Amino acid sequence: MSARDDVLARVRRALATDEPSIGxxxxxxxxxxxxxxxxxxxxxxxxxxxxxxxxxxxxxxTDDVAGHVARAISEGLDQPxxxxxxxxxxxxxxxxxxxxxxxxxxxxxxxxxxxVDELDACDGVVTAxxxxxxxxxxxxxxxxxxxxxxxxxxxxxxxxxxxxxxxIVETVPEGVARLDPGRPLxxxxxxxxxSDIELDRVEGVHGPRTLHVVLLDG
Amino acid sequence: MVMIEGGPFRHDADPNTATAPRGVxxxxxxxxxxxxxxxxxxxxxxxxxxxxxxxxxxAKRADVVAEVADWEQLREAGRACKAATMxxxxxxxxxxxxxxxxxxxxxxxxxxAVEANAIVVDLVRATGSDEVVKVKSMATQEIGLxxxxxxxxxxxxxxxxxxxxxxxxxDTPSHILVPAIHRxxxxxxxxxxxxxxxxxxxxxxxxxxxxMAARTHLRRRFLSARVGVSGANFAVAExxxxxxxxxxxxxxxxxxxxxxxxxxxxxEKIVPTWRDLEVFLQLLPRSSTxxxxxxxxxxxxxxxxxxxxxxxxxxxxxxxxxxxxxxxVGRQALACIRCSACLNVCPVYERTxxxxxxxxxxxxxxAILSPQLTGIADNASLPFASSLCGACYDVCPVKIxxxxxxxxxxxxxVEERRASRTVPNAEELSMAAVGWVMAEPRRYAAAQRAARxxxxxxxxxGRIRSLPPPLSAWTASRDLPAPPTETFRDWWARTHADxxxxxxxSRASSSDSGRHTS
Numbered sequence: 001m002s003a004r005d006d007v008l009a010r011v012r013r014a015l016a017t018d019e020p021s022i023g024x025x026x027x028x029x030x031x032x033x034x035x036x037x038x039x040x041x042x043x044x045x046x047x048x049x050x051x052x053x054x055x056x057x058x059x060x061x062t063d064d065v066a067g068h069v070a071r072a073i074s075e076g077l078d079q080p081x082x083x084x085x086x087x088x089x090x091x092x093x094x095x096x097x098x099x100x101x102x103x104x105x106x107x108x109x110x111x112x113x114x115x116v117d118e119l120d121a122c123d124g125v126v127t128a129x130x131x132x133x134x135x136x137x138x139x140x141x142x143x144x145x146x147x148x149x150x151x152x153x154x155x156x157x158x159x160x161x162x163x164x165x166x167x168i169v170e171t172v173p174e175g176v177a178r179l180d181p182g183r184p185l186x187x188x189x190x191x192x193x194x195s196d197i198e199l200d201r202v203e204g205v206h207g208p209r210t211l212h213v214v215l216l217d218g
Numbered sequence: 219m220v221m222i223e224g225g226p227f228r229h230d231a232d233p234n235t236a237t238a239p240r241g242v243x244x245x246x247x248x249x250x251x252x253x254x255x256x257x258x259x260x261x262x263x264x265x266x267x268x269x270x271x272x273x274x275x276x277a278k279r280a281d282v283v284a285e286v287a288d289w290e291q292l293r294e295a296g297r298a299c300k301a302a303t304m305x306x307x308x309x310x311x312x313x314x315x316x317x318x319x320x321x322x323x324x325x326x327x328x329x330x331a332v333e334a335n336a337i338v339v340d341l342v343r344a345t346g347s348d349e350v351v352k353v354k355s356m357a358t359q360e361i362g363l364x365x366x367x368x369x370x371x372x373x374x375x376x377x378x379x380x381x382x383x384x385x386x387x388x389d390t391p392s393h394i395l396v397p398a399i400h401r402x403x404x405x406x407x408x409x410x411x412x413x414x415x416x417x418x419x420x421x422x423x424x425x426x427x428x429x430m431a432a433r434t435h436l437r438r439r440f441l442s443a444r445v446g447v448s449g450a451n452f453a454v455a456e457x458x459x460x461x462x463x464x465x466x467x468x469x470x471x472x473x474x475x476x477x478x479x480x481x482x483x484x485x486e487k488i489v490p491t492w493r494d495l496e497v498f499l500q501l502l503p504r505s506s507t508x509x510x511x512x513x514x515x516x517x518x519x520x521x522x523x524x525x526x527x528x529x530x531x532x533x534x535x536x537x538x539x540x541x542x543x544x545x546x547v548g549r550q551a552l553a554c555i556r557c558s559a560c561l562n563v564c565p566v567y568e569r570t571x572x573x574x575x576x577x578x579x580x581x582x583x584x585a586i587l588s589p590q591l592t593g594i595a596d597n598a599s600l601p602f603a604s605s606l607c608g609a610c611y612d613v614c615p616v617k618i619x620x621x622x623x624x625x626x627x628x629x630x631x632v633e634e635r636r637a638s639r640t641v642p643n644a645e646e647l648s649m650a651a652v653g654w655v656m657a658e659p660r661r662y663a664a665a666q667r668a669a670r671x672x673x674x675x676x677x678x679x680g681r682i683r684s685l686p687p688p689l690s691a692w693t694a695s696r697d698l699p700a701p702p703t704e705t706f707r708d709w710w711a712r713t714h715a716d717x718x719x720x721x722x723x724s725r726a727s728s729s730d731s732g733r734h735t736s
Contacts, residue, residue: 004327007485010236010540011308018546020305025298029291029497049510113524116441116475136503136511149525150474150516154467155441173496181457181492182321184522187499187515192467195507196380196396197403197425199271199278205379205429206436207467207514 033135033170042134043215046168049137053190054203055211065216066103069126069160072212073104076158077123079210088123091152095145096126100162111152119151124158125208130185132168133175137190139163139213140175142183150184159208161188164216237593238538243331243362244390245538245592247576251599254574261571267402268392268571272562278508279559279613286504295497297617300553303488304543310455310488311534317458321520323530330537331361337533338363338447338480339370345478345529347372347444353462353469354378355449356556357482357535359391359578360591363447374447375439377468379432386413392572392580394558395506400571403428429466436468446472446527450483451555452498453532456491460532461517463502473516479527484535486543486552498555501615505557538591547626551587553616558583560610560620566603575600582610586623594631601627666705 001009035042047057056075060068077088090106091114101108109122128146129139139161141147153159169175179185192207203209238245247254258264283289303310315325328334342350350367352358352374364374376385383398384391387409391397398406407423414435421431451463460481462469473479489498503512521530543549561567561581572580577588577597585604589597601624610620655665704712 002327003329003333006329007327007534007536007540008308008311010536011311011485011543014540014544014549015305015307017544020301020546022302022305023298025295025302025494025497026291027295029288029295029500031496053509053513120441133511138511143522143525150470151526154470154474172500173493176493176496176499181454181459181517182519184519184525185515185517186470187511187517189509189511189513191513192465193513194379194429194466195275196378196383196398196466197406197428198267199275199396199399199507200425201507201509202425202429204426205433205466205468206377206440206471 029173030171031173033174035170037169037174038166039170042168042170043165045170046132046134046137047215049134050190050211050213053137053193055137055190055213057213057215059215059217061217065100065162065214068214069100069162070104070106072160072214073106073124073126073158076160076210076212085121085123089121090124090126091119091122091156092126093128093146093148093152096128096148097146100126111148114152116151116155119155122156124160125152125156126160126162127153129161129163129167131175131178132163133172134168134170136172138172138175139188140179141186141188142179143185144183150186153186153188154207157208158210158212159188159191160212160214162214162216165218168215236536236538236541236544237596238360238591239330239332240592240596242335242366243360243537244578245360245588246596247574249576251570251574251576251603254576255566255570255603258570258574263402264400264571265569267400267405269568270402271396271399272568275508275562279505279562282504282508282510285510286500292497292500293615293617296501296555296615297553299489299494299497300616301550303490304486304549304552306490307485307488307543310490311485314453314455314458314488315534317455318460318520318532321458323458323520323532326531326533328533328535328537331535334361334482334533334535334537335363335366338482339366339372341478341480341531342367342372342445343370345445347478349373349375349439349443350445350447350480351375351377351439351443351472351476352381353446353448353464353472354381354397355447355482356394356578357449357484358447361482361535361537363482375436377436377440377472378464379429379466379468382432382436383409386410390573391578393561394556394579394581394583395561396558400573436471440468440471440475443472443476445478445480446476448472448479448481450481450487450532451502452495453483453488454490454492454495455488457519459492459517459519461495461515463499463506463512463515465507465513467514470514470516473518474526476527478529478531480531480533482533482535484537485539502555502557505555505559505613505615538593541593542587542590545590545626545630548586548590548623548630550618551583551590551623553618554583554587555616557615559613559615563609563613565605565607565609570603575603582620582624583618586618586620586627589627589631594627594634598631601631663705663707666701666707 050057088106091109130142131140191203191211192205193203194205195201326337367374380396380398393399403423450460452461503509560583564582567581575584579587585600589600606621655661
């Protein structure tokens with residue numbers, strides 16, 4: 001008997017005597033928030049939760065998104081003790097709106113299958129997002145062309161993420177409902193962190209040590 | 219494990235293959251819990267470290283749980299979802315396999331640790347690589363994968379900060395979430411200075427500096443890794459999606475940069491539908507690290523062309539899980555999502571630390587999971603490693619009734635030993651004697667008066683520190699209060715002399731059983 005058949009037979013045997021019932025899952029928990037996506041109070045909550053985990057957040061409109069992206073890049077790279085290129089090298093996914101980058105003086109490198117070492121030579125990355133969850137301060141990337149493959153938002157040390165305010169939902173269930181499980185998904189809540197030393201949280205380990213979120217109205 | 223004809227407990231027909239095999243993996247300690255705990259209790263530094271860390275995390279967890287108004291509804295949904303998963307496990311496993319394969323992945327099945335290790339070794343060899351980077355995973359710890367890879371000449375590099383501390387310190391994990399919880403910052407600094415090649419000799423014990431040292435140490439290894447090995451927090455049967463919940467980004471590195479990804483997962487990690495994640499992604503981070511959401515959660519479904527590993531494997535592991543599933547009471551242990559909240563609130567764990575449990579699963583959940591995976595005989599002391607205070611049940615995000623399972627396993631242990639022996643042991647003899655005495659009020663009264671003679675055994679502080687065998691087993695780990703000079707029954711008779719004598723015996727008996735109302 002193959003291991004597969006054997007394990008399945010064991011599982012069936014284990015359940016055979018009492019045949020446990022398959023109850024419905026009671027979904028009496030909150031499945032949606034009180035406010036619609038993009039509600040001003042939600043945006044405030046999202047910003048509060050982001051900053052609580054030491055992410056940076058700034059709000060802007062379509063007219064000035066390029067200026068805010070440029071400032072997020074320069075502030076994000078202006079960290080003590082950080083090696084950086086001059087001008088800084090910023091990787092972007094192929095489908096990122098080009099007008100978001102019109103104000104930065106960085107060297108913008110579109111990802112056309114960069115090697116890992118080439119990504120490691122980049123100072124930062126700018127992406128869009130798929131969904132944001134206000135209550136938990138979470139952004140989710142799904143590999144769409146304005147977000148790119150997973151490695152580009154991982155290897156560079158600064159992540160600037162542009163979130164449209166109508167992408168912000170209140171609760172986790174609303175976020176899950178908007179995602180396509182067929183895509184590679186990365187949920188991001190603040191910069192990389194660890195609680196492994198005396199169970200206290202410190203930010204900045206292997207993932208991007210700095211996360212700037214640009215909230216784009218309208 | 220022993221078959222018990224007609225007994226209340228049911229066991230798998232073929233025990234030798236259903237429980238986790240001996241001689242491989244980390245589910246059994248070298249010594250029983252009481253002995254290991256006694257040694258741990260003499261280590262005051264260990265107790266300080268664990269007390270500080272668990273105190274910190276308890277407060278954080280309480281804060282973030284308190285801000286969720288529907289926490290109890292989420293717990294109930296989590297419990298029900300896992301119960302439904304167990305009831306439908308055969309079909310869900312087949313469905314998961316279909317979806318993973320349809321998405322370009324390969325699925326392997328392992329009856330036990332030996333088979334799982336062999337599968338992973340073969341897969342790594344096929345890539346030609348002699349090194350793997352690992353995401354922290356309880357399943358691969360459980361089966362001793364690192365040792366199996368080492369025997370095959372393959373180096374396994376742990377990348378989680380706490381796992382790295384344990385690996386560099388040639389130590390063993392002592393907590394599910396934070397395997398190096400028994401080390402404080404000064405000790406971690408010393409380990410890094412001693413074991414990390416090229417580490418900055420000016421390294422301080424500031425946690426941020428320590429984390430940076432780990433980043434520098436692992437960076438090149440991540441960027442050049444060709445094979446990643448992970449566990450999985452959840453696998454969605456409906457979609458074939460696997461997920462890893464983490465903090466540092468080491469998980470993302472291992473799941474994203476290598477060409478080959480091998481995930482080893484216990485068969486109980488399945489959830490039926492995509493939507494079920496909306497429950498567990500709320501329960502797990504708040505229960506585990508006390509965060510509203512952990513920094514990173516990765517989800518992948520088979521192979522994603524042009525993004526991440528293009529050679530993706532899933533190893534489905536039994537290793538005693540079906541034996542656990544066969545126990546109608548004990549199977550709820552399989553609902554565990556490895557948050558470790560029960561460890562952090564446990565008064566026993568807080569004093570002994572994790573090593574005393576002898577298994578990669580310590581604390582209250584370990585006390586009910588390890589003995590079921592191995593068969594109770596191999597971890598017989600663990601169900602007794604608890605004061606049954608119930609704090610673990612209160613914090614469990616999927617409402618595993620740990621005290622209930624502990625008591626159940628204690629009873630199973632006694633049943634199994636009785637069935638395997640013809641000569642009764644001291645405990646059974648004493649229980650039988652107590653049963654005979656208590657069945658008859660006159661015998662009970664006489665026995666109580668006899669016990670007063672026991673005062674002679676007690677020292678000046680009214681404690682009996684040692685009794686002759688077989689009762690020495692009790693006094694080996696605790697003192698026994700000396701019997702009072704007057705029994706309750708005698709006191710009652712003396713102070714209620716006016717009461718109807720004919721009613722005395724039955725009323726006194728009632729009082730003895732706690733229903734005294736006058």
